[in-house]
Amino acid sequence: MNLLVKNIVHEGRKTNIYIEGNTIKSVGGKSGIKDDLVIDGEGKAAIPGLVNTHTHAAMTLMRGYADDLELHDWLENYIWPIEAKLNPDDVYWGAKLACLEMIKSGTTCINDMYWHPLSTAKAVEEADLRGVINGVFIDLHDPEKAREQKSVNKKLFTEFKQFPDRIMYSLGPHAIYTVSEESLIWVRDFAEKNNLLIHFHLSETRKENEDFVKNKGVRPIPYLEKIGFLGPNVVCAHAVWVTKGELKTLGKYDVKIVHNPTSNMKLATGGVMPYVEMKEAGLTVALGTDGCSSNNNLDMFEEMKFAALLQKAHRWDQTVLPAKEALEMATEQGAKALGLNAGKIEEGRLADIVLIDLKRPELTPHYNLASDLVYSANGSCVDTVICDGKVLMQGGLVEGEEEILEKVGVVAKELISR
Amino acid sequence: MNLLVKNIVHEGRKTNIYIEGNTIKSVGGKSGIKDDLVIDGEGKAAIPGLVNTHTHAAMTLMRGYADDLELHDWLENYIWPIEAKLNPDDVYWGAKLACLEMIKSGTTCINDMYWHPLSTAKAVEEADLRGVINGVFIDLHDPEKAREQKSVNKKLFTEFKQFPDRIMYSLGPHAIYTVSEESLIWVRDFAEKNNLLIHFHLSETRKENEDFVKNKGVRPIPYLEKIGFLGPNVVCAHAVWVTKGELKTLGKYDVKIVHNPTSNMKLATGGVMPYVEMKEAGLTVALGTDGCSSNNNLDMFEEMKFAALLQKAHRWDQTVLPAKEALEMATEQGAKALGLNAGKIEEGRLADIVLIDLKRPELTPHYNLASDLVYSANGSCVDTVICDGKVLMQGGLVEGEEEILEKVGVVAKELISR
Numbered sequence: 127m128n129l130l131v132k133n134i135v136h137e138g139r140k141t142n143i144y145i146e147g148n149t150i151k152s153v154g155g156k157s158g159i160k161d162d163l164v165i166d167g168e169g170k171a172a173i174p175g176l177v178n179t180h181t182h183a184a185m186t187l188m189r190g191y192a193d194d195l196e197l198h199d200w201l202e203n204y205i206w207p208i209e210a211k212l213n214p215d216d217v218y219w220g221a222k223l224a225c226l227e228m229i230k231s232g233t234t235c236i237n238d239m240y241w242h243p244l245s246t247a248k249a250v251e252e253a254d255l256r257g258v259i260n261g262v263f264i265d266l267h268d269p270e271k272a273r274e275q276k277s278v279n280k281k282l283f284t285e286f287k288q289f290p291d292r293i294m295y296s297l298g299p300h301a302i303y304t305v306s307e308e309s310l311i312w313v314r315d316f317a318e319k320n321n322l323l324i325h326f327h328l329s330e331t332r333k334e335n336e337d338f339v340k341n342k343g344v345r346p347i348p349y350l351e352k353i354g355f356l357g358p359n360v361v362c363a364h365a366v367w368v369t370k371g372e373l374k375t376l377g378k379y380d381v382k383i384v385h386n387p388t389s390n391m392k393l394a395t396g397g398v399m400p401y402v403e404m405k406e407a408g409l410t411v412a413l414g415t416d417g418c419s420s421n422n423n424l425d426m427f428e429e430m431k432f433a434a435l436l437q438k439a440h441r442w443d444q445t446v447l448p449a450k451e452a453l454e455m456a457t458e459q460g461a462k463a464l465g466l467n468a469g470k471i472e473e474g475r476l477a478d479i480v481l482i483d484l485k486r487p488e489l490t491p492h493y494n495l496a497s498d499l500v501y502s503a504n505g506s507c508v509d510t511v512i513c514d515g516k517v518l519m520q521g522g523l524v525e526g527e528e529e530i531l532e533k534v535g536v537v538a539k540e541l542i543s544r
Numbered sequence: 545m546n547l548l549v550k551n552i553v554h555e556g557r558k559t560n561i562y563i564e565g566n567t568i569k570s571v572g573g574k575s576g577i578k579d580d581l582v583i584d585g586e587g588k589a590a591i592p593g594l595v596n597t598h599t600h601a602a603m604t605l606m607r608g609y610a611d612d613l614e615l616h617d618w619l620e621n622y623i624w625p626i627e628a629k630l631n632p633d634d635v636y637w638g639a640k641l642a643c644l645e646m647i648k649s650g651t652t653c654i655n656d657m658y659w660h661p662l663s664t665a666k667a668v669e670e671a672d673l674r675g676v677i678n679g680v681f682i683d684l685h686d687p688e689k690a691r692e693q694k695s696v697n698k699k700l701f702t703e704f705k706q707f708p709d710r711i712m713y714s715l716g717p718h719a720i721y722t723v724s725e726e727s728l729i730w731v732r733d734f735a736e737k738n739n740l741l742i743h744f745h746l747s748e749t750r751k752e753n754e755d756f757v758k759n760k761g762v763r764p765i766p767y768l769e770k771i772g773f774l775g776p777n778v779v780c781a782h783a784v785w786v787t788k789g790e791l792k793t794l795g796k797y798d799v800k801i802v803h804n805p806t807s808n809m810k811l812a813t814g815g816v817m818p819y820v821e822m823k824e825a826g827l828t829v830a831l832g833t834d835g836c837s838s839n840n841n842l843d844m845f846e847e848m849k850f851a852a853l854l855q856k857a858h859r860w861d862q863t864v865l866p867a868k869e870a871l872e873m874a875t876e877q878g879a880k881a882l883g884l885n886a887g888k889i890e891e892g893r894l895a896d897i898v899l900i901d902l903k904r905p906e907l908t909p910h911y912n913l914a915s916d917l918v919y920s921a922n923g924s925c926v927d928t929v930i931c932d933g934k935v936l937m938q939g940g941l942v943e944g945e946e947e948i949l950e951k952v953g954v955v956a957k958e959l960i961s962r
Contacts, residue, residue: 189920193919195863223908227905392919421919439808441812444615502841534908538911
């Protein structure tokens with residue numbers, strides 16, 4: 127299908143965007159293609175679809191279920207007991223809700239780690255979104271569990287071939303404290319052989335680093351380097367408790383970083399991700415919401431604001447992480463972290479595009495679109511969403527919205543009382 | 545006029561709310577009144593109208609005009625030059641835009657400090673909102689300016705009598721470093737005599753405290769106590785750089801505090817307002833967005849989230865400032881700070897009520913409304929706004945919206961190029 131978005135503001139001027147199939151064919155210039163569909167962009171601006179580079183989509187099911195609790199109380203008495211009861215159908219509906227929320231707030235691609243990944247993949251496929259999806263690889267240093275996890279992952283890798291190209295399988299070793307060395311090495315080898323991404327939690331809390339040093343006599347990053355785990359296909363969420371020297375190591379292997387400022391603040395994990403030092407080390411830093419138990423939404427506009435303001439507040443410096451850079455974290459850097467040819471509106475890129483409704487009080491007057499989007503907007507300013515060349519939303523409404531909300535209400539109620 | 549809101553969720557159960565004139569007549573029970581207007585609350589929840597206890601409404605005109613700049617560069621080269629050119633008509637349109645944004649995001653009352661307060665009052669009156677409004681009282685320690693400011697304020701006090709009761713005049717001595725001791729004492733006396741609130745910036749930055757100590761040999765709060773300035777009618781914005789002992793002093797005089805977490809973070813003023821210690825000192829702590837140059841919106845939902853998360857992150861404690869308390873800061877505490885009989889939905893209170901549309905992905909499922917509102921919602925979840933018993937918005941749309949946006953666009957463009 128060919129799609130023309132005409133009279134649309136992009137990078138400060140009015141232009142036309144032509145899409146052929148799933149690719150941006152041209153920006154500006156005259157139309158030479160047959161347009162199957164024309165969207166009038168009058169009063170709107172185009173930005174790349176937002177990339178949520180670290181989340182657990184189906185945790186929408188636990189949104190608001192347990193907040194304001196001490197970390198261990200929260201995990202042990204609320205989150206883990208519910209997760210132990212989750213079945214594929216729960217995850218499917220949780221992910222359906224997440225996809226709906228993401229479309230409505232302008233996210234076109236997620237990097238997801240959760241139980242029952244086939245359910246998430248199905249939901250993402252049905253929503254016509256793009257996704258890198260993995261299960262949670264946890265062996266708790268138990269060789270039996272490790273064997274089982276490897277076999278599950280091999281099977282999933284094959285099963286994911288049923289999905290279209292925009293649904294990508296990846297490996298999700300949970301964290302250094304939940305996955306054995308042998309499994310980490312297996313993950314690395316399997317990923318390398320099959321050209322897969324690895325999605326990993328790295329140094330989120332000070333405690334996990336300290337515990338690791340106590341057990342192994344070495345900090346996590348030097349350890350990961352030693353076992354050869356680090357590489358450009360490793361996407362690390364959080365990375366709050368890292369030293370300057372360790373950032374150099376991560377930079378050497380072109381490891382990708384995902385910042386989750388809202389989750390870090392809400393979970394009170396302490397410290398602030400050293401964004402400035404990461405940039406100095408040449409690292410790609412993308413942005414993620416984390417799951418809805420620790421955020422509690424999937425709104426990447428809000429996440430951009432939290433990212434920019436947390437750095438400014440932490441460093442007593444208004445100039446750090448300016449709006450344009452925050453917007454790039456959520457678009458270009460996100461796509462780069464996932465190895466996607468997306469995140470920018472230019473010829474040859476994947477057609478993941480979001481149209482912003484400019485006729486809104488919080489976006490008036492119009493001095494600087496990046497400032498307005500990062501510091502004033504929220505996800506509700508999204509009017510139109512195009513992913514992989516397909517129009518998923520126009521006028522802020524998604525087909526079948528109400529049915530998903532109703533069904534998730536029933537599923538969640540049943541899950542909690544199960 | 546009598547108004548019935550029926551089948552509405554309030555504090556976890558379905559009920560009816562009856563409003564007579566500008567007052568809540570009853571919550572629950574049977575209708576005994578003649579209803580001129582009935583609103584069906586099915587699928588919605590009622591919360592008190594949000595109170596934005598520190599803002600500069602007309603600064604919407606500068607939204608996105610200057611961000612990510614060093615504080616002095618920002619003030620001296622961007623904000624002050626524009627403010628020097630502001631005329632009453634500019635302020636009127638800036639405040640019109642602010643009122644539109646506030647209604648759409650569920651704020652029913654503001655505490656405003658800005659130039660040309662009659663323009664702001666006119667805009668607030670036309671929008672049918674509630675407001676405590678003052679001009680900026682600045683004399684820069686110049687006796688001539690002090691005389692002029694006193695005369696201006698006396699005149700404004702009289703002129704404000706043209707407005708309905710819900711538009712209240714107050715005094716706005718800007719800050720300790722811009723207002724002379726003699727003027728502060730005059731403000732205190734004039735406020736006491738005429739039963740007015742005093743709206744003040746207190747210890748926002750470390751620098752202002754240090755400069756004051758250098759000049760006066762005493763910190764601001766002991767100084768304000770000494771000159772007899774402190775009292776229950778003093779509403780202090782920011783109060784970031786205060787000691788535990790000073791909080792005791794503020795508590796002794798029942799001074800009201802307004803937290804502005806987003807502004808503090810964005811302006812990178814350093815430190816974090818000591819919320820826990822303020823509560824321990826028995827202080828009323830309300831919430832404000834500050835102006836749109838330093839936020840950049842007027843969304844009190846976002847402000848609640850920033851408030852809760854900033855405290856948790858700062859104190860490494862997930863349990864601090866839980867959702868319910870954040871919601872109270874934006875409602876009950878706000879009303880208390882301004883001496884209003886509002887901020888709660890109960891018999892006898894002013895009928896300032898907001899209806900939340902619950903059929904939204906980010907508010908699904910429904911475990912805990914306070915959690916959902918503080919951690920997941922934004923202003924766009926507001927469906928209906930009632931202020932002083934009058935319905936200002938239903939279905940998320942305000943009459944005349946587009947005209948205001950268009951006009952402000954023209955006014956802002958002309959202002960910048962003036």
